[in-house]
Amino acid sequence: MGTLLARLTRRVTQSHIEHLSAVPARAAPGLVRHVYRRLEREFGLLAPPVTLHAAAPPLLAACWLMLREALLADGPVGRDTREAVAAAVSRANRCPYCVEVHGSALRGLLRGPDADAVADDRLAEITAPRLREVVEWFRHGGDAPGVRPPRLDATELAQLIGVAVLFHYLNRMVNVFLAPSPLPVGLPPAATRAARWLAAVTMGRLARRGGDAGADVDLLPPAPVPPDLAWAAADTTLATAFARACAAVDEAAEQAVPPSVRGLLLDLLAGPAGLRAVADRAALEAALDELPTEDRAAGRLALTVAFFSYRVTDAMVAGYRLDEPADRRLLELVSWASLTAARAAGSHLHAAWHDGPGAPPAEGRAR
Numbered sequence: 001m002g003t004l005l006a007r008l009t010r011r012v013t014q015s016h017i018e019h020l021s022a023v024p025a026r027a028a029p030g031l032v033r034h035v036y037r038r039l040e041r042e043f044g045l046l047a048p049p050v051t052l053h054a055a056a057p058p059l060l061a062a063c064w065l066m067l068r069e070a071l072l073a074d075g076p077v078g079r080d081t082r083e084a085v086a087a088a089v090s091r092a093n094r095c096p097y098c099v100e101v102h103g104s105a106l107r108g109l110l111r112g113p114d115a116d117a118v119a120d121d122r123l124a125e126i127t128a129p130r131l132r133e134v135v136e137w138f139r140h141g142g143d144a145p146g147v148r149p150p151r152l153d154a155t156e157l158a159q160l161i162g163v164a165v166l167f168h169y170l171n172r173m174v175n176v177f178l179a180p181s182p183l184p185v186g187l188p189p190a191a192t193r194a195a196r197w198l199a200a201v202t203m204g205r206l207a208r209r210g211g212d213a214g215a216d217v218d219l220l221p222p223a224p225v226p227p228d229l230a231w232a233a234a235d236t237t238l239a240t241a242f243a244r245a246c247a248a249v250d251e252a253a254e255q256a257v258p259p260s261v262r263g264l265l266l267d268l269l270a271g272p273a274g275l276r277a278v279a280d281r282a283a284l285e286a287a288l289d290e291l292p293t294e295d296r297a298a299g300r301l302a303l304t305v306a307f308f309s310y311r312v313t314d315a316m317v318a319g320y321r322l323d324e325p326a327d328r329r330l331l332e333l334v335s336w337a338s339l340t341a342a343r344a345a346g347s348h349l350h351a352a353w354h355d356g357p358g359a360p361p362a363e364g365r366a367r
Contacts, residue, residue: 016048016097016179019317020327023054031057031219035064042072042211044202049098049170052177055327059252059335061219062245066169069241070162073213076155080109081134084118085163088139091121094310095171097178102167104196109208138164141275141345142352149353154234161231161349162238168342172309176317176334213237223247228343231350249332249339256324256332258295261302265337269306269344278307297322298333305334306341 014022025036025046032054039050050067053060071082083106090098103119117125118135126132134150138160142149152160183192214237225232225243232239253262264287268277278284284303291299297319304312321330 013046013048013182014051016182017052017177018179019177019314020052020055020331022051028054029057032060034219035060038068038216039064042068042209044209047101048178048182049174052173053331053335056252056331056335058220058248059331061216062248062335063170063173065217065220065241065245066162066166068211068216069213069238070159070166072209072211073215074210075159075213075235076153077159079208079210080106081131082160082163083109084131084135085138085160086167087119088121088123088135089164089167090171092139092141093168093171093175095167095174096180097174097182098167098171100181100183100196104202107196108202134160138349142349152353157350157353158232158235158238161346162235162242164349165242165342165346168345169338172305172338172341173334175309176305176312214240217241217244220244220248228347231346246339246343249335252332253336256329257302257336258291258298260291260295261299262336264290264299265302265306265340268303269340274344274348275307275341278303281311294323298324302333302337305337309338 014024023032025033028036036046036051036054039046043050050060050063053063071079071086075082083102086102087099087106090102099119103115106119107115109115114126114128114131117123117127118131121139123132123136123139126135130150133148134152136144136147137150140147150160183196217237217240221244222240223243223246225239226246229239229242229246232242268287269275271277278287284300284307287303288296288299297316301312301316301320304316317330320333324330324333
């Protein structure tokens with residue numbers, strides 16, 4: 001079913017991409033073609049959050065490695081729990097596209113009211129204690145008063161923080177480059193319900209696939225594991241995939257992101273406020289005053305992506321493209337800002353789990 005579905009939906013899924021020219025499967029160069037084939041085989045279709053990277057093949061490979069190892073490959077945490085974390089993080093980042101997709105996958109995997117409660121952000125109604133514990137903690141980034149860290153062993157924690165980092169990254173990319181919803185615009189309520197039911201059946205069936213971990217890590221060259229990926233230490237393959245992906249994105253940013261912008265965002269995220277360092281537009285504009293005039297369009301786009309990607313406007317994208325018109329450069333800047341913020345989120349989650357009040361011992365399993 002998956003191969004046929006992938007072929008039938010190629011044109012529709014690629015039409016979701018905005019600001020970039022989609023790279024069709026029939027014209028894809030070698031690395032892009034390889035990732036497309038693997039994506040269709042293992043995810044079930046050409047998922048636009050991945051294929052939007054195709055204008056920059058190393059970034060496409062980086063996204064694929066993170067997606068595959070965190071969400072798709074066999075691992076210590078069940079796929080339903082991983083999809084629940086994906087939906088919860090997407091809700092936190094105000095990414096309706098990803099909430100729709102991964103909420104559908106969760107409904108297909110986990111039939112019953114708990115799937116709806118997660119997808120609809122009604123966390124108090126989740127009846128399974130372990131699922132509620134995990135989802136509440138990741139939904140609130142480890143910061144909600146009274147929400148204890150979930151009881152996970154080291155490999156489970158690594159995989160679920162990997163899912164969270166992946167979706168902190170993808171949500172930002174999707175908010176910039178995809179339409180607000182994968183569903184057709186203007187459907188009447190009954191048709192929307194039918195489309196969601198069909199999506200749940202289809203996505204749930206596809207999500208039951210698995211695969212051996214590490215199958216594609218050699219798509220990118222070896223890279224050392226940076227300190228901010230310490231959360232992945234218990235899973236060597238996951239750490240390898242994320243380290244190679246981060247190195248590819250960092251390397252691409254050297255051409256697309258001015259050094260002043262890279263330094264500013266890294267300094268803001270390293271401060272005590274972290275991902276809350278820029279709370280609103282006024283704070284963003286004040287931060288941009290530190291940049292040379294010629295770097296402010298890049299800085300405005302990068303900081304908006306990192307701190308509130310749902311506020312990126314067409315004008316911000318156009319402002320950056322006045323100096324860097326190529327799709328590849330735009331992708332490289334947005335990808336770097338997205339992954340830099342996602343890495344900060346992962347570090348924060350890791351610290352919160354270890355240092356937060358009432359942190360549990362490394363025992364228990366998430367299912």
